[in-house]
Amino acid sequence: MEKVLEINHLTKKFGRMTAVDNLSFSVEKGNVYGLLGPNGSGKSTTLGMILNVVNPTDGHWRWFEKEHSIDSLKKVGAIIERPNFYPYLSAEKNLENVALIKGASKSKIDEKLSIVGLLDRKKDKFSTFSLGMKQRLAIAAAMLNDPDVLILDEPTNGLDPQGIIKIREIILDIAAKGTTIILASHLLDEVEKVCSHVVILEKGKTLYSGRVDEMTASFGYFELSSADNSVLFQALNSITAFDKIAENGSQIKAILKEDLSAESLNRILFEKGIVLTHLVKRKESLENQFLQITQNQN
Template sequence: MNKVLEINHLTKKFGSFTAVNDISFSVEKGNVYGLLGPNGSGKSTTLGMILNALNPTNGNWKWFEEEPNNNSLKRIGAIIESPKFYPYLSAHKNLEIVADIKEADYSKIDEKLELVGLLERKKDKFQHYSLGMKQRLAIAGALLNDPEVLILDEPTNGLDPQGIIQIRELIIKIAEQGTTIILASHLLDEVEKVCSHVVVLNQGKMLYAGSVEEMNSSFGSIEVASTNIESLQNALSHLPFISTIKNENNKVIAVLNEEKDPAEINKILFEQGIVVSHLVKRKESLEQQFFQLIQNQKN
């Protein structure tokens, strides 16, 4: 796949504070990348640098395999802050102004309004729009010149559940049309549901970069109970496909290091004279993986 963005050792310091600390990753065409991390992790600062809004302290980036820090922003649509339109103008009039700035044809306006579900409300004034509608209008504006990459900073921030679902569905629809999307979010659920790849940031450092599937590809764990917990723990600790075990509320939690069927585990334990009263296999969620990365950083 073609790279649309390559970041190399990017660092940004504000005085003695390091907001982004030596991060490197690349974005491939046609995927949805999530910059995931708590507030203050360096997501917005990273976006600011790759959009030429902030100067890096160190490192570089390049868009579309061109020269580092090149001026390819005409091929990129971005929404970094809250949508800013003239409140007393209609949605269509506001997009006409955006089209003039982007040198886009007015014929694109209705096309993008239809894409974001606002075509029937195009004559309504911006001030009468809900927060979710304002966000969708901003996305329509960012798409007017048919950019190859769309960048969104916390696109569902402050929205009600219905608004969140609408933005999520819109992101998926835009991605299906071939647009590469980079979105910053502190919401694990949002990233897990719409992103193909994730870059995990915390305190300015990158903890993981890769596919969501690979990050969430652990073999999970089993939760087992028996009348003799000590014998159960001993038996599990000697099995080659168990990496770690712990006792929790009179149950043994054993982390798997390879794929195993619960029935097979039950059979192995039975052959060692252990009758289990409870055996459940659990898959680690992206949330568990994320917090494990944070915990490892602290250690």
């Protein structure tokens, strides 16, 4: 897979504070990457460095296999601050100004407004827009020059649930058309629903880097109960597919170390004379995996 961004041992210090600490990861074309971490974890500083607005203390990066090329950044669209448009101008006029600055064609304006669902509001002043609409206009502006990569820093921050859903839909739509997206967020739910890959940061360090589905690719676990849970507990301990078995109130939680279907488990237990009153197979959520990773660092 073609790499659009490679980051190697990137470090940024502000006096005695290390904001980004020896960060390394790469971004492959056509995916949605989430930089996940709490405020102060180094997400925005990392984006600032790869966009040439923050000077690194150490390390390096390259876009499209070219070292620190200004031309490469012409292929990158970014929103790293709150939308900054003229309040008294319409959405269309504001995008005309952006097109002029970027050297992009004004003929793209209607297309980009349509992508973000604002084509019918293009004549309305920016000051009349809701926060979510302002953010969507910013995405349209970042897309005017048809970038290969779109960078978004906390794109749903401060939005109401409806606004969050709309932004997520737009991100997925843009990604589906082949644009690589790098998205910084402190929201687990956002990363799980939007991103194909995730880089988890804490205090500037990488705790995990890889595919979201591989992070949650444990074999899952069963929640079970029967008329006699003590007998069920003993029976589950005799099945080699399980890694750990524990009582959880009126139920038993059995964590898998290899694949086993609910149907197969039900049959095995029935052959042992155990009739289940409850059987549910679940998968570890990104939240559980995230908590395990971060707790292991403390």
